[in-house]
Amino acid sequence: MIGGLFIYNHKGEVLISRVYRDDIGRNAVDAFRVNVIHARQQVRSPVTNIARTSFFHVKRSNIWLAAVTKQNVNAAMVFEFLYKMCDVMTAYFGKISEENIKNNFVLIYELLDEILDFGYPQNSETGALKTFITQQGIKGQFQTKEEQSQITSQVTGQIGWRREGIKYRRNELFLDVLESVNLLMSPQGQVLSAHVSGRVVMKSYLSGMPECKFGMNDKIVIDKQGKGGATDDAAKSGKQSIAIDDCTFHQCVRLSKFDSERSISFIPPDGEYELMRYRTTKDIILPFRVIPLVREVGRTKLEVKVVIKSNFKPSLLAQKIEVRIPTPLNTSGVQVICMKGKAKYKASENAIVWKIKRMAGMKESQISAEIELLPTNDKKKWARPPISMNFEVPFAPSGLKVRYLKVFESKLNYSDHDVIKWVRYIGRSGIYETRC
Amino acid sequence: MPAVSKGDGMRGLAVFISDIRNCKSKEAEIKRINKELANIRSKFKGDKALDGYSKKKYVCKLLFIFLLGHDIDFGHMEAVNLLSSNKYTEKQIGYLFISVLVNSNSELIRLINNAIKNDLSSRNPTFMCLALHCIANVGSREMAEAFASEIPRILVAGDTMDSVKQSAALCLLRLYKTSPDLVLMGEWTSRVVHLLNDQHMGVVTAAISLITCLSQKNPDEFKTCVSLAVSRLSRIVSSASTDLQDYTYYFVPAPWLSCKLLRLLQCYPPPEDGAVKGRLVECLETILNKAQEPPKSKKVQHSNAKNAILFEAIALIIHYDSEPNLLVRACNQLGQFLQHRETNLRYLALESMCTLASSEFSHEAVKTHIETVINALKTERDVSVRQRAADLLYAMCDRSNAKQIVAEMLSYLETADYSIREEMVLKVAILAEKYAVDYSWYVDTILNLIRIAGDYVSEEVWYRVIQIVINRDDVQGYAAKTVFEALQAPACHENMVKVGGYILGEFGNLIAGDPRSSPLVQFNLLHSKFHLCSVPTRALLLSAYIKFINLFPETKATIQEVLRCDSQIRNSDVELQQRAVEYLKLSSIASTDVLATVLEEMPPFPERESSILAKLKKKKGPGAVSVTEMEDGKREGGELNGGGDRGPDASAMAASNASTPSPSADLLGIRPAAPVSAAPASVGSLLVDVFSEAGPAASSAAVNDEGFLRDLEPPTETSDSLLVEGSGDSDSAPPSEDPAPPLSEADELLNKFVCKNNGVLFENQLLQIGIKSEYRQNLGRMYLFYGNKTSVQFASFTTTVSYPGELQSQLNVQSKPVEPLVEGGAQIQQVLNIECLTDFSEAPLLNIKFRYGGALQNLTLKLPVTINKFFQPTEMASQDFFQRWKQLSQPQQEAQKIFKANNSMDTEVLKAKLLGLGMALLDNVDPNPENYVCAGVIQTKGQQVGCLLRLEPNAQAQMYRLTLRCSKDSVSRRLCELLAEQF
Numbered sequence A: 001m002i003g004g005l006f007i008y009n010h011k012g013e014v015l016i017s018r019v020y021r022d023d024i025g026r027n028a029v030d031a032f033r034v035n036v037i038h039a040r041q042q043v044r045s046p047v048t049n050i051a052r053t054s055f056f057h058v059k060r061s062n063i064w065l066a067a068v069t070k071q072n073v074n075a076a077m078v079f080e081f082l083y084k085m086c087d088v089m090t091a092y093f094g095k096i097s098e099e100n101i102k103n104n105f106v107l108i109y110e111l112l113d114e115i116l117d118f119g120y121p122q123n124s125e126t127g128a129l130k131t132f133i134t135q136q137g138i139k140g141q142f143q144t145k146e147e148q149s150q151i152t153s154q155v156t157g158q159i160g161w162r163r164e165g166i167k168y169r170r171n172e173l174f175l176d177v178l179e180s181v182n183l184l185m186s187p188q189g190q191v192l193s194a195h196v197s198g199r200v201v202m203k204s205y206l207s208g209m210p211e212c213k214f215g216m217n218d219k220i221v222i223d224k225q226g227k228g229g230a231t232d233d234a235a236k237s238g239k240q241s242i243a244i245d246d247c248t249f250h251q252c253v254r255l256s257k258f259d260s261e262r263s264i265s266f267i268p269p270d271g272e273y274e275l276m277r278y279r280t281t282k283d284i285i286l287p288f289r290v291i292p293l294v295r296e297v298g299r300t301k302l303e304v305k306v307v308i309k310s311n312f313k314p315s316l317l318a319q320k321i322e323v324r325i326p327t328p329l330n331t332s333g334v335q336v337i338c339m340k341g342k343a344k345y346k347a348s349e350n351a352i353v354w355k356i357k358r359m360a361g362m363k364e365s366q367i368s369a370e371i372e373l374l375p376t377n378d379k380k381k382w383a384r385p386p387i388s389m390n391f392e393v394p395f396a397p398s399g400l401k402v403r404y405l406k407v408f409e410s411k412l413n414y415s416d417h418d419v420i421k422w423v424r425y426i427g428r429s430g431i432y433e434t435r436c
Numbered sequence B: 001m002p003a004v005s006k007g008d009g010m011r012g013l014a015v016f017i018s019d020i021r022n023c024k025s026k027e028a029e030i031k032r033i034n035k036e037l038a039n040i041r042s043k044f045k046g047d048k049a050l051d052g053y054s055k056k057k058y059v060c061k062l063l064f065i066f067l068l069g070h071d072i073d074f075g076h077m078e079a080v081n082l083l084s085s086n087k088y089t090e091k092q093i094g095y096l097f098i099s100v101l102v103n104s105n106s107e108l109i110r111l112i113n114n115a116i117k118n119d120l121s122s123r124n125p126t127f128m129c130l131a132l133h134c135i136a137n138v139g140s141r142e143m144a145e146a147f148a149s150e151i152p153r154i155l156v157a158g159d160t161m162d163s164v165k166q167s168a169a170l171c172l173l174r175l176y177k178t179s180p181d182l183v184l185m186g187e188w189t190s191r192v193v194h195l196l197n198d199q200h201m202g203v204v205t206a207a208i209s210l211i212t213c214l215s216q217k218n219p220d221e222f223k224t225c226v227s228l229a230v231s232r233l234s235r236i237v238s239s240a241s242t243d244l245q246d247y248t249y250y251f252v253p254a255p256w257l258s259c260k261l262l263r264l265l266q267c268y269p270p271p272e273d274g275a276v277k278g279r280l281v282e283c284l285e286t287i288l289n290k291a292q293e294p295p296k297s298k299k300v301q302h303s304n305a306k307n308a309i310l311f312e313a314i315a316l317i318i319h320y321d322s323e324p325n326l327l328v329r330a331c332n333q334l335g336q337f338l339q340h341r342e343t344n345l346r347y348l349a350l351e352s353m354c355t356l357a358s359s360e361f362s363h364e365a366v367k368t369h370i371e372t373v374i375n376a377l378k379t380e381r382d383v384s385v386r387q388r389a390a391d392l393l394y395a396m397c398d399r400s401n402a403k404q405i406v407a408e409m410l411s412y413l414e415t416a417d418y419s420i421r422e423e424m425v426l427k428v429a430i431l432a433e434k435y436a437v438d439y440s441w442y443v444d445t446i447l448n449l450i451r452i453a454g455d456y457v458s459e460e461v462w463y464r465v466i467q468i469v470i471n472r473d474d475v476q477g478y479a480a481k482t483v484f485e486a487l488q489a490p491a492c493h494e495n496m497v498k499v500g501g502y503i504l505g506e507f508g509n510l511i512a513g514d515p516r517s518s519p520l521v522q523f524n525l526l527h528s529k530f531h532l533c534s535v536p537t538r539a540l541l542l543s544a545y546i547k548f549i550n551l552f553p554e555t556k557a558t559i560q561e562v563l564r565c566d567s568q569i570r571n572s573d574v575e576l577q578q579r580a581v582e583y584l585k586l587s588s589i590a591s592t593d594v595l596a597t598v599l600e601e602m603p604p605f606p607e608r609e610s611s612i613l614a615k616l617k618k619k620k621g622p623g624a625v626s627v628t629e630m631e632d633g634k635r636e637g638g639e640l641n642g643g644g645d646r647g648p649d650a651s652a653m654a655a656s657n658a659s660t661p662s663p664s665a666d667l668l669g670i671r672p673a674a675p676v677s678a679a680p681a682s683v684g685s686l687l688v689d690v691f692s693e694a695g696p697a698a699s700s701a702a703v704n705d706e707g708f709l710r711d712l713e714p715p716t717e718t719s720d721s722l723l724v725e726g727s728g729d730s731d732s733a734p735p736s737e738d739p740a741p742p743l744s745e746a747d748e749l750l751n752k753f754v755c756k757n758n759g760v761l762f763e764n765q766l767l768q769i770g771i772k773s774e775y776r777q778n779l780g781r782m783y784l785f786y787g788n789k790t791s792v793q794f795a796s797f798t799t800t801v802s803y804p805g806e807l808q809s810q811l812n813v814q815s816k817p818v819e820p821l822v823e824g825g826a827q828i829q830q831v832l833n834i835e836c837l838t839d840f841s842e843a844p845l846l847n848i849k850f851r852y853g854g855a856l857q858n859l860t861l862k863l864p865v866t867i868n869k870f871f872q873p874t875e876m877a878s879q880d881f882f883q884r885w886k887q888l889s890q891p892q893q894e895a896q897k898i899f900k901a902n903n904s905m906d907t908e909v910l911k912a913k914l915l916g917l918g919m920a921l922l923d924n925v926d927p928n929p930e931n932y933v934c935a936g937v938i939q940t941k942g943q944q945v946g947c948l949l950r951l952e953p954n955a956q957a958q959m960y961r962l963t964l965r966c967s968k969d970s971v972s973r974r975l976c977e978l979l980a981e982q983f
Helices: A027-037 A075-093 A098-103 A105-115 A126-132 A137-142 A145-156 A219-228 A231-238 A255-261 B011-022 B026-045 B052-067 B076-083 B088-101 B106-121 B125-138 B141-147 B150-156 B162-178 B186-197 B201-217 B225-238 B255-265 B274-292 B300-320 B324-337 B343-357 B363-367 B370-379 B383-396 B402-413 B418-434 B439-456 B459-471 B473-487 B494-511 B519-530 B535-551 B553-564 B574-589 B592-598 B611-634 B650-659 B663-668 B683-694 B696-704 B708-712 B717-732 B746-752 B805-809 B878-887 B907-917 B969-980
Strands: A004-008 A014-019 A047-050 A053-060 A063-069 A172-185 A191-205 A211-216 A246-249 A264-266 A271-280 A288-297 A301-310 A317-326 A331-338 A342-346 A351-360 A364-373 A387-393 A402-408 A420-434 B759-763 B767-776 B779-788 B794-802 B811-815 B827-836 B845-852 B855-862 B871-873 B894-900 B920-922 B932-939 B944-954 B959-966
Touching (some): A014 A027, A014 A105, A027 A047, A027 A063, A053 A075, A063 A075, A075 A126, A098 A105, A105 A126, A126 A145, A126 A271, A172 A402, A288 A317, A301 A351, A342 A364, A351 A364, A402 A420, B011 B052, B026 B052, B052 B076, B052 B088, B088 B125, B106 B125, B106 B141, B125 B141, B141 B150, B150 B162, B150 B186, B162 B201, B186 B225, B225 B255, B274 B300, B300 B343, B324 B363, B343 B370, B363 B383, B383 B402, B402 B418, B402 B439, B418 B459, B418 B611, B459 B473, B494 B519, B519 B553, B535 B553, B535 B574, B759 B855, B767 B855, B794 B827, B878 B932, B878 B944, B907 B932, B907 B944, B944 B969, B959 B969
Antiparallel strands (some): A047 A053, A053 A063, A172 A191, A191 A271, A211 A264, A211 A402, A288 A301, A317 A351, A342 A351, B767 B779, B811 B827, B845 B855, B894 B959, B920 B932, B944 B959
């Protein structure tokens, strides 16, 4: 029951304002601007309560999206909707920027009318929306009656996310496993917290209404199979099976089947979509180890040495590595020496940023810096924020492996073997920090 | 690039500021600031010394960043360095940074003070000014300590530049305001005062602010400033508008200085020196004359400046209040402003007139503007101006115009703004009472008031009507008739019903002759309103009904019917139900004689100050009070100042009836033979006796409710204050003889009452004194019954309560004066209200004087008020007890006594005594069952004192060991003394 939805630019000017319910007045627009966008202190919480009205906001680059309600709604639902809204807008006109929103405001209002009805979220599947909300404008009116009825039956039918009669010459399928690994490590190298949140994103170009089945090295499935009989298989793969803490699926996945057999079967939407999201916390492969060494030499000098070690197969290459070493607030000068890559003191961010383009597995590299300090008159000690790191590696840090993805299409004459499948793993850093 | 632009314009700063302004988001701004801070840090760190220009620029940037709301923790040193620069701009920036950013940091303050000292001693006036401004801006105590002695010297030095003097005077003012103890004028006083003669107007203006502030604190030292101020003022006032050049503001010569001079003069009484006074009066006249001249400019600034001086002058005239001529002229001038176009002027005129109205010289003059003011009240747009108009009307009201003003205010009340209605109602009520010529007009006015603005009529207003109606026989009939008519309106306010119920209940008989207002009609009229009223009003109506039964026996059946119906007798509200039940019983059981006595007409209320006035004073705060008080003092014309202040509630009627000595006192069951053993011979006993005839059931019910009527008695603040005044009166006129010393046996008598609250305090062949008392928390109420045991009346019977030693500050006893005559065999009652302020050890003394057969009897007793009366029992478990016992282990907190038993050591007797003490007797606490353990808290106004007691009897030795531990040592000792006598 979202009462209204507003989109602001970075200055707090309203770009889009759509009110769904009468309990939200015009002043709500200003309330959010004054209390959140122009707030003296930075607002950290994504939910703000102003005068018994709740504002849920997400920020995309310089754009604020805020959903407003006076009722006690499910906050997770509202955020899910806001993210979906962002996805839909991205699918329609690319990057969410002030200019793009201004150029497409008619489209956005049209979308808002479609995906929210009296504040209740409706079908927000990009593929389905694109069939009847188009950017061509007038052309839409010349849709034939058949097309229109087809759209109606699709949108109101059981499989709302896929229309019938799709045909491809080449049946192709792309599967990406995207993971981000989060870590907090003590200076001594003890893992304080670590988890991986991952997504399985698919792009499918398949004819007809295929039925797909996806399999991965989920511990529960493999253990079950192991009991079933194929003991050698279990012994072989059991090592690599992973424990998934929790997961969510795209609406096309048959949840009942997942509940009973833990198999993931579905009729895929056409084009790109996110099949599932998951999270793991056990047996994470940490791609990098950061070893910091900080020495305070008197009141006016600080020596920092940081070693990073890559911890994966030497044949793989990590990319876009960036180490960010925070400097004290009274830094007056920095000298840096590093073996590899480039390092620079960025005063505006109060940090030394060390960038390495590529690094193979099982290597190590180090940087040392001398930081000069200006003596200050307040005795506050420097809080020593953690050293953070960014990277990209071509494997899944959770250890997830795709075991199979089978396609069955009974009506059309192609089999699983005819489908060309591509699988790719990308591991990225989330919040990857080491205390120093 | 310092080399390129060495001037004042700091390009780097301008670029930085424009960068910040262009930032699109907060994050970008923070990034830019971080970058700049790092840059400045590296610059300040750099080994090569910075030149003054760059230092100034970076300090400026830091200041700007700080003002944006970011913390700055460096750069102070550089700013201090700037202070020693020789360039004005650099010094200025340095001082700016310091006044904004420096807190009382010890090491830096010393450096700063040093720099300031150097600047002060330099001969450069601009530098001196900068330093003085910095001192004034920071104004900290450290600064005051360092420079308080220096600045007066600069101020009065002959060679100081004028601009520096100006700064010095204001700087000194600031230091004086922050730490007056450090600024000692002493030797400088006369020289500072002579600054008023300075050539330079700026110096005078600055100095006069300082002098005004100083002279408010010590007026005597600065007395000489009056004549100087007067001569200065006369010079300004008489100067032509072109004389003062720079200080002429829109053709007005030095308006600020004039205002300040006039304000300074308001700190002092009129000058005694005839010449000075003449000169001043001349000045004031000139100012008033100038107001009449045609304006020299149409600009609003011109008239503002002129009026500012004029209003200050009028304020001074009012302050002096001695020049009738000037007062009247001022009044006329204000009268002109009343119709001025400017709202602000009208407001100010009304406000000043309010104060003028209280002056005896100008009161008549103010009155001539009555029409204008009334018009203002009606037509003014701004509510604050209307409020002032109402105030002025109130202030200018006297006997001659009261009717007109009250009528106007009443008619305005119908449309008045809600925010001022309540105050208006109070004012109307006061005026109506104060200037009432005939009471029928008064009653009409108040009833109108209730009709028009019933919601805003506070309790006090209608209490007052009733007090006046009851005290004046001549209006009672008229009041009853008017009220009856008013009640016939289809919708009338609840307050009207209250007044109606009360007055008809008392005086309905006066109009019962007319068939249109026969008793039954009256009753039905009242009862038709019954269901629409709130509980207190219904309670009042029920009392009116029972009074009806007395007044009109023919209505008895109808009223009993009403009382008997379920909605009364089974009402869910306890108060209503109780009244219904009791009144029903009373009406059916008591004989007409009893009824007539019980429900006798209310006795007149004691005369005292109007409660409404008190309320208005409270509402308006101390400022306005003085005005009303002044009026009261000057025109004590209100002959209506009668009537007590008690809420005339029904129970009060009954109570006062009962406590009024009347010939039929026997009816009340008070026998002279045993007046005290019939213990509760108060209102309660009256009903007990009445009910005891009805049968055991009713009687027991009534006994359970013993004292309920006492509870009903409205324990209002005002009634307390009445008591205070009453006792004050009796103090002021005591019989000639001094009170006798306390009786020898007084202490013994006192000890009797430690563990009990009721009983006979004293008895001899003439007099018997009974006591009944009850205590709750730190308050207590004591009923004293004086029984005359002889058959001859006692004359000039007076009682006085006095406090020996420091008891005055520890205990507060208020008593009502008693009737001076006590008939033979009769008994009179006196109520004392007792409040315990803090713990005490002495007992208050009661002095009784009366004449028995011409001989003066004088006797003094100790009132049995002991500290243990204020005990609040505390139940606690064994564990808690011993924990607390241990907590109170300091030697002075404990008092112990071992003594021989005086009485029998019977368990039950002991228990009863300990319970009577007021503490909670705790079972199963002490491991030895023979011992007694008690706990309680003494409630005083200021604090609570926890007490624990342990009594260990030794049956063989007939001895006790008593141990007391209290959180206050004096309490332990006193309690121990008291209790040792008891066992």
